[in-house]
Amino acid sequence: QQPVQSPQAVILREGEDAVINCSSSKALYSVHWYRQKHGEAPVFLMILLKGGEQKGHEKISASFNEKKQQSSLYLTASQLSYSGTYFCGTEIGRNAGNMLTFGGGTRLMVKP
């Protein structure tokens, strides 16, 4: 079953912040975040393993709440280059053989 992402779309002005959420009904081993620009392949942002860790990548960070099976991606002081579609991918366990199930995506548009 696919994880659910929210919101489905968001429009920001340059410099504004945004939060993208990813929620699963299954117990998760890890959550992966990718960004895809229009007409391009998805590009890796970060992975979070169960344990509630938080990671950062420039001005983009994420958290993973394993009790709620939720992850959130935080984009602060957004830049034009942040525009694209963000996908979370969930992995239910190492023994699941590295099978990733992606959400439907969140389309982010940053305007000047």
Next chain:
Amino acid sequence: EAQVTQNPRYLITVTGKKLTVTCSQNMNHEYMSWYRQDPGLGLRQIYYSMNVEVTDKGDVPEGYKVSRKEKRNFPLILESPSPNQTSLYFCATGGGLLTYEQYFGPGTRLTVT
């Protein structure tokens, strides 16, 4: 340069005509995978391979076949394509037990009429 290549990049074909989409990587990764991307549905995994001669089904394997005879290659085979297989296909590599990041190929846009 680390690369994942896919061929062809664009393909228009007719129902029932067998086709193969090739995927090749030069990063010596053990893990390779195929996804299809459809509007609103995100990326859905078709098949994946943990190593040579080891393949397994993803979420949407029906109508597809794969093989992994060499580490660098992971072709996707549609033996009898149907219009509902019209989609954007991505090959990805990496993401194994030792490395987590997946590198995606440029994509193959397939139209089945």
